[in-house]
Amino acid sequence: MMRDYCSFKALAARRRKRRKVLLRSLYLFAAIMYTALTISGCGNDNGQIGDFRYRSDMADQPSFHKHEDPLPPVKGTVPVAGKELAISDSLAATRVANPVERTPANADSSKFLYETYCTPCHGLSAKGDGLVAAKFQRPPDLTTQKYRTTPDGYFYYVIRNGRLIMPSYYESIKSRERWLIVNHLRTLQDK
Numbered sequence: 001m002m003r004d005y006c007s008f009k010a011l012a013a014r015r016r017k018r019r020k021v022l023l024r025s026l027y028l029f030a031a032i033m034y035t036a037l038t039i040s041g042c043g044n045d046n047g048q049i050g051d052f053r054y055r056s057d058m059a060d061q062p063s064f065h066k067h068e069d070p071l072p073p074v075k076g077t078v079p080v081a082g083k084e085l086a087i088s089d090s091l092a093a094t095r096v097a098n099p100v101e102r103t104p105a106n107a108d109s110s111k112f113l114y115e116t117y118c119t120p121c122h123g124l125s126a127k128g129d130g131l132v133a134a135k136f137q138r139p140p141d142l143t144t145q146k147y148r149t150t151p152d153g154y155f156y157y158v159i160r161n162g163r164l165i166m167p168s169y170y171e172s173i174k175s176r177e178r179w180l181i182v183n184h185l186r187t188l189q190d191k
């Protein structure tokens with residue numbers, strides 16, 4: 001069949017139209033490829049294109065992650081229990097007086113803290129027969145004469161800093177709790 005090329009105008013218009021369709025499909029193809037590559041994880045897939053969030057993952061949230069450090073206290077914060085005692089060494093520690101009195105009212109707290117933190121190695125009666133000690137290293141019997149005459153401040157120091165293979169409880173046991181534990185050791189020594 002003969003084509004109708006009667007006017008150059010019609011020919012040009014038809015060409016323009018064809019080019020437009022071609023360009024439009026090229027744009028569409030590029031857009032599809034971009035989306036596909038981003039979603040499939042090529043490049044930096046943070047679940048977002050521009051302002052559009054196409055995937056939300058439980059991992060992307062402002063809450064704390066495993067082993068993340070706690071937030072630092074707000075600037076100017078003062079500890080309610082006062083500043084931590086500055087004790088330079090074990091000798092200086094022996095001169096520090098125990099500010100927490102041993103009373104029937106706080107005896108339970110002392111016992112609870114001792115049994116939570118010290119029993120695994122030192123045993124319920126501080127004789128060094130804890131369950132862990134059997135597989136680890138037997139600690140000394142803390143009810144002997146030597147430890148009866150050891151000043152409170154020294155025990156406080158050992159809890160805070162650890163000693164040789166005994167771990168430090170600086171982070172997990174607060175200052176007042178350390179003194180409470182010392183008081184429970186005295187109770188055990190009195191038995």
Ligand code: HEC
Pocket residue numbers: 114117118119120121122132136137138139140142155158159163164165166167169181
């Ligand atoms: C993981 C086991 C373990 C735990 C838990 C533990 N200790 Fe010890 N502790 C030891 C060992 C082992 C020694 C002996 C260290 C050494 O070689 O001098 C020791 C020694 C001591 C001494 C004697 C230090 C000296 O100079 O003679 C004291 C006092 C003491 N521990 C108190 C405590 C108290 C109080 C707690 C609880 C807050 C505690 N320990 C928790 C293992 C432990």
